[in-house]
Amino acid sequence: MSADTKPTLTAPRGIELRTTRRRLLAGAGAIAAAAAVVPLAIACQQQPATKKSGPAKVVVMTDSHEFGEDDRKALQDTAKVEIEIVEADLTRLYAMWAAGNPPDIFRVQAAGVPQYISRRMLKDLQQYFASSKLLRPDDLAPANNFYKSDGKTVGAGDLYGMVKDWSPDFTLYAYKKAFADAGVAVPSDAQPLTYDELAALAKRVNKKQGGKRTYWGFVHSNNDQWIDRTAMNMLAEKNQTLYSADFSKLVIAANPEALRVVRYLFDLAKDDIQQNPLDPSPNWMGADFNEGQIAILQYGFWYSAMAESDKTKGNVVFLPAPTWAGVRRDPTMTATGWVISSQTKDPDAAWAVFEQYMGGKPAQDRAKSGWGVPGLKSLYPLMPQETPFQKQVQKVLQAELKQSEFTLAFNPYIGEETFSTSWKKHLEPALKGSITFDKFVTNIEADVNAAIADGKRIAGN
Amino acid sequence: MSAAASTIAGPSARAVAWRRREVRRAFTFYAFLSPWLLGFALLTAVPLAVALLMSLTNYDGFNLDRASFVGLDNYARALMDPDAHHALQRTVILMAIVVPIGVAVQLGLALLLDQRLRFSGLFRTIFYLPHIIPVVGAAWVWKLFTDPNGGLLNALIGVFRPDTYVRWLVEYPTAVLAVLVIWAAAGGGMVIFLAGLQGIPAEYREAAMIDGANPWQVTRFITLPLLSPVIFFQLVVGVIATLQILQQPILLTPGITGISPGTVPQRDNYVFVGHAYTAIFVNHNFGYGAALLWILFALVLALTLVLFRTSRRWVFYGVEQ
Numbered sequence: 001m002s003a004d005t006k007p008t009l010t011a012p013r014g015i016e017l018r019t020t021r022r023r024l025l026a027g028a029g030a031i032a033a034a035a036a037v038v039p040l041a042i043a044c045q046q047q048p049a050t051k052k053s054g055p056a057k058v059v060v061m062t063d064s065h066e067f068g069e070d071d072r073k074a075l076q077d078t079a080k081v082e083i084e085i086v087e088a089d090l091t092r093l094y095a096m097w098a099a100g101n102p103p104d105i106f107r108v109q110a111a112g113v114p115q116y117i118s119r120r121m122l123k124d125l126q127q128y129f130a131s132s133k134l135l136r137p138d139d140l141a142p143a144n145n146f147y148k149s150d151g152k153t154v155g156a157g158d159l160y161g162m163v164k165d166w167s168p169d170f171t172l173y174a175y176k177k178a179f180a181d182a183g184v185a186v187p188s189d190a191q192p193l194t195y196d197e198l199a200a201l202a203k204r205v206n207k208k209q210g211g212k213r214t215y216w217g218f219v220h221s222n223n224d225q226w227i228d229r230t231a232m233n234m235l236a237e238k239n240q241t242l243y244s245a246d247f248s249k250l251v252i253a254a255n256p257e258a259l260r261v262v263r264y265l266f267d268l269a270k271d272d273i274q275q276n277p278l279d280p281s282p283n284w285m286g287a288d289f290n291e292g293q294i295a296i297l298q299y300g301f302w303y304s305a306m307a308e309s310d311k312t313k314g315n316v317v318f319l320p321a322p323t324w325a326g327v328r329r330d331p332t333m334t335a336t337g338w339v340i341s342s343q344t345k346d347p348d349a350a351w352a353v354f355e356q357y358m359g360g361k362p363a364q365d366r367a368k369s370g371w372g373v374p375g376l377k378s379l380y381p382l383m384p385q386e387t388p389f390q391k392q393v394q395k396v397l398q399a400e401l402k403q404s405e406f407t408l409a410f411n412p413y414i415g416e417e418t419f420s421t422s423w424k425k426h427l428e429p430a431l432k433g434s435i436t437f438d439k440f441v442t443n444i445e446a447d448v449n450a451a452i453a454d455g456k457r458i459a460g461n
Numbered sequence: 462m463s464a465a466a467s468t469i470a471g472p473s474a475r476a477v478a479w480r481r482r483e484v485r486r487a488f489t490f491y492a493f494l495s496p497w498l499l500g501f502a503l504l505t506a507v508p509l510a511v512a513l514l515m516s517l518t519n520y521d522g523f524n525l526d527r528a529s530f531v532g533l534d535n536y537a538r539a540l541m542d543p544d545a546h547h548a549l550q551r552t553v554i555l556m557a558i559v560v561p562i563g564v565a566v567q568l569g570l571a572l573l574l575d576q577r578l579r580f581s582g583l584f585r586t587i588f589y590l591p592h593i594i595p596v597v598g599a600a601w602v603w604k605l606f607t608d609p610n611g612g613l614l615n616a617l618i619g620v621f622r623p624d625t626y627v628r629w630l631v632e633y634p635t636a637v638l639a640v641l642v643i644w645a646a647a648g649g650g651m652v653i654f655l656a657g658l659q660g661i662p663a664e665y666r667e668a669a670m671i672d673g674a675n676p677w678q679v680t681r682f683i684t685l686p687l688l689s690p691v692i693f694f695q696l697v698v699g700v701i702a703t704l705q706i707l708q709q710p711i712l713l714t715p716g717i718t719g720i721s722p723g724t725v726p727q728r729d730n731y732v733f734v735g736h737a738y739t740a741i742f743v744n745h746n747f748g749y750g751a752a753l754l755w756i757l758f759a760l761v762l763a764l765t766l767v768l769f770r771t772s773r774r775w776v777f778y779g780v781e782q
Binding site: 418425 | 522523525527528605610630631722728731739742743744745746747749
């Protein structure tokens with residue numbers, strides 16, 4: 001081959017050799033488009049859900065502390081379905097829904113149920129309950145009413161879920177050492193306090209030394225996460241609520257009773273009796289009580305399983321729920337339980353898991369553990385009554401159970417944390433004096449009413 | 462075959478072979494590129510486009526069939542939202558604190574560890590460690606460190622000033638947040654600056670010192686100009702990361718151990734992405750949340766462009782751009 005015929009890397013005329021920017025962009029665009037189109041095309045070709053052969057698979061979003069690997073395996077064998085656990089997390093739950101792939105069963109709290117029903121996220125389980133031998137409607141504890149809805153009212157109508165266990169949640173735990181240090185007598189466990197008496201008592205046992213916290217006087221609502229539930233229960237004693245009758249508005253400023261309750265709860269924070277943004281705890285309130293840093297704690301029966309720590313053992317007294325207006329009410333404020341997604345592909349398999357968890361051996365084990373009142377009345381006798389503290393707790397609990405048949409009417413148009421998030425957002429500037437109490441109230445009303453308006457639009461109301 | 466036909470067929474066959482070779486090369490090129498490109502398309506481009514569409518609707522995250530087109534309402538709402546204004550203001554303040562100080566700390570550490578020191582490898586590891594601590598753990602450490610009742614910080618100050626009781630997270634929440642962010646990012650930035658420093662030929666500094674320059678003059682007139690592209694890169698990355706901050710303010714909120722939709726940071730640490738997070742996961746207003754995030758994207762883009770524009774005046778690349 002002569003030198004002049006030697007092949008070179010130059011392109012024949014008319015042929016583009018290099019990958020130009022335009023080509024790169026075109027190629028990249030083509031790949032990107034293909035990447036977007038292929039899954040869409042696959043999704044479009046998907047047939048309506050049909051049952052697969054072989055064992056069904058049920059995805060359960062729950063708390064791994066309540067439902068561990070051993071529980072999963074045992075329930076899997078009993079229900080004869082494959083169970084996949086996803087850790088309970090509201091953010092993840094909403095993301096899974098937004099992605100069109102919600103879990104078959106998910107753990108909820110009562111405050112979220114009306115909203116989930118209004119957004120058609122839950123499967124109506126009435127027929128399943130009607131034919132169940134494990135979960136008979138007449139055996140259901142009153143807390144299960146939080147899972148009933150007739151489309152307008154919570155507390156009546158079809159069942160959409162069930163509590164895994166529950167507690168009358170407005171009971172009190174008193175730390176006797178804090179009372180002894182203050183030279184104050186521990187209240188009677190037979191006679192409920194009024195909320196005003198409670199605040200006065202809390203002021204006397206509240207203690208700081210050199211700025212450092214010794215005892216918080218009265219701690220409630222789990223860092224204000226449940227502040228609306230506390231307010232609603234207080235208001236219920238006067239047949240009032242935070243919302244207008246049709247749930248279209250949050251009404252505080254224009255309702256003197258609501259304003260008085262909100263002022264009471266605000267003052268507990270302002271008086272530094274309750275944990276608050278200006279005097280926060282690095283911990284959750286249950287741990288603070290265990291550390292002997294809370295004189296009076298408002299928590300449900302379930303907490304009795306851990307109220308006695310090494311530090312507090314022998315120094316804890318369980319007290320009845322306080323009363324706001326002399327009409328005692330002590331319902332659950334959480335009613336934590338399970339629901340089945342309206343989008344589940346295999347409702348029978350999901351029900352098999354649900355039914356066993358709520359009425360089978362797992363339910364009996366939970367009842368014996370003392371971490372809550374069982375969701376079935378027939379399991380009540382299994383609650384532990386061995387130690388002196390457990391016996392004292394049971395004595396108070398049995399009286400409180402008579403006051404627990406009341407359902408808090410949560411707003412179906414907003415999320416379960418919409419109110420409390422707004423409360424927490426505006427509480428700090430209000431306590432610092434950057435805004436007045438009136439402005440604090442109107443800010444919360446503005447936030448929540450905007451969320452209600454959005455929710456109503458989505459619900460088509 | 463005639464000579465004329467052969468003349469015509471020759472280049473044509475060559476062209477076909479060339480084209481095949483080009484197709485193969487292009488295929489190889491895109492095959493190598495496709496993992497990133499697919500990731501970009503599926504995890505960035507498509508979600509961005511979906512989020513843009515979502516921002517024009519009242520989608521609640523649950524009921525796509527009930528979502529409706531609302532035009533630019535969500536963007537108009539953001540302009541009128543006092544919490545959005547507050548959150549944006551706090552985010553910009555945080556950025557103004559964290560980015561310059563953070564870059565200075567990273568650069569300072571890199572300059573220190575670029576010296577021939579004993580145990581410099583050990584020091585690099587120690588300074589880099591915070592960068593690999595998960596954000597939840599790092600925030601928890603800082604919460605305990607700054608706890609007014611039993612925290613180490615008050616205890617240390619108490620050595621000199623007994624009975625010190627400072628509620629750091631209440632009185633200085635932004636300062637604590639800024640220190641946490643700077644501390645956590647220092648190691649990563651330091652490594653990048655060290656790489657930049659080691660790319661500067663030693664001859665330049667030696668020549669300057671032979672000419673009588675002192676260490677400060679060498680740093681000021683040789684090292685920093687040659688390091689300016691890295692400083693620029695760190696600035697851009699710092700601005701973007703700080704404007705997008707979400708986890709740290711939430712995790713520094715007293716009383717919580719994890720991220721939950723209803724957690725509200727101290728008012729001074731109420732940042733813009735946190736406001737969008739609340740809109741989406743507390744109020745279920747995915748449309749409004751997406752609009753807020755697109756507004757943030759526009760802001761990030763604008764600030765980045767401003768940085769690029771100003772970089773012409775102070776970034777020295779060593780080659781023509």
